[in-house]
Amino acid sequence: MAVHLVTGGSGFVGAAIVRRLGERGEGVRVFDLRRAPDLPxxxxFIQGDILDEAALGAAMQGVAYVHHTVALVPLTKADAxxxxxxxxxxxxxxxxxARAKIRFFSHLSSSAIFGAPSAMPVTAATPLAPIEAYGRAKREADERVRAAQAAGLLPTACIRPRTILGPGRLGIFSILFEWIRDGASVYVIGDGNNRFQFVHVDDVAEVSIQACLQERPGCYNVGTDRFGTxxxxxxxxxAQAGSRSRVRSLxxxxxxxxLSCLDRxxxxxxxxxxxxxxxxxxxYESGPVAEQLGWRPRFSNRDMLLDGYRWFVDGGAAADASIHRSPTRQGVLRGLKAVSRWL
Incomplete structure (x- = not known):
């Protein structure tokens, strides 16, 4: 039985990879700062910091595959x-x-490495042009993973998901779901008529697992093939929630x-x-991942939004969870919510 190490295995995507690997009967090891309350x-579980070389090296002994999901996400506003x-x-x-002679290394990258591309869809030829600190750091990580592959150190894949949703996802989506539940207006920047793609957490997990099991190096842009504006x-x-909320434009x-001023x-x-x-x-265009890995997305934008919303209203928020699995403090946006309920 092959052993998979999931760094950041207590986080939103990492936990999904852990769960799906367990369902397949694979051996699973988690390396994280905190133990998830719902660890299967x-x-x-091995507690450790991703910057602790000794602990990380020890965790990789006897491992065949690594799913590297550790990252500080935009909500942390982590700067340097x-x-x-x-x-x-x-x-x-x-x-x-590389020292542990891992058979395959799958890295969870980000669509933030592309910044705000002007041409759609994003393809393998789209340049990496991040526009903020998080995206620049993820681009550097993505480049290092590809460089390791090019240098022959170990085979690697970069999994580049669109915005990830599904049961268990909170973060900024806790604001959206709460406002809809409470009947407050939902605000979008601009007219909201931009086509916007999400991806389900289980679909992302499956791509990482398939890249490892097939030992198929590459860069995989992962998103649903069913989405609207x-x-x-x-x-x-x-409408599905039966809410009196409305989508309003700013x-x-x-x-x-x-928002930039409030952020600062x-x-x-x-x-x-x-x-x-x-x-x-x-x-993203969806064809290349299907051709390379034989993978198709299971969920549409609407499927995953509804799954996430229902999980939220059913009281799914977990204590002592990662930032994407925990509700977000709303700051001054809570005042906007209170006003919007009466507009």
């Missing part, structure tokens, strides 16, 4: 620590994996300027990646 039975954890941590994981999909969710220029003052949970890109069209 039979999974070995993005480079340390997301880029340097990845480089250290690669070095430890942001306004269409949010309006559909509101003028892009003033909204971005205000520490009064808003939204980070630059959110307010600089969510009003723009963004989607």
């Amino acid at each position: 039975q039979g999974v070995t 620590r993005y480079d340390r954890v997301n880029a340097d941590g990845t480089a250290l994981a690669l070095a430890c994996a 942001l306004r269409e999909d949010l309006s559909w969710l509101i 003028p892009a220029g003033p909204a971005i300027a205000l 003052l520490g009064l808003s949970p939204l980070a630059p990646w959110h307010y600089l890109t969510y009003h723009r069209p963004f989607w």
Whole structure:
């Protein structure tokens, strides 16, 4: 039985990989700072920091495959620590994996490495042009993973998901789901008529698993093949929820300027990646991943929005969970929510 190490296995995507590997009967080991309260039975947990070379190297002994999901996400607003954890941590994981003679290394990258591309869809030829600190650190990590493959150190894959949803995802989506549940208006930057692609956490997990099991190096842009505009999909969710919420537009220029100011003052949970890109069209072409791995997305935008919303209203928020698995403090946005309920 092959053993898989999931770094960041207590996080949103990492936990999904752990669960799906367990369902397949694979051996699973988790390396993380905290033990998830819902860690499946039979999974070995190793507590450690991704920057602790000795602990990380020890965790990789006897491992065949690594799924590297550790990262500081945009909500952390980590500034200089993005480079340390997301880029340097990845480089250290690669070095430890090479010494341990890992058979395959799958790295969870990000669509933030593309920034705000002007041409759609994003393809293998789209340049990496991040526009904020998180995306720049993830680009550096992505480049180091590809460099390790090119240098013959070990075979690797870069999994580049669109915005990830599904049961268990909270973070900024806890704000969206709460406002819909409570009948508050939902605001979008611009008119909301931008086509916007999500991806289900189980689909992302399956791509990482298939890349490892097939030992198929490459860069995999992963998103659903069924999605509409942001306004269409949010309006559909509101209707399914039976909410009196409405989707309302904010003028892009003033909204971005205000959110940027609130961000700098520490009064808003939204980070630059959110307010600089969510009003723009963004989607991947789906064909290449299907051709390379034989994979097809199981979930549409609407499937995953509804799954996530129902999980939220059923009281799914977990204590002592990672940032994407925990509700987000709303700051001054809570005042906007209170006003919007009466507009």
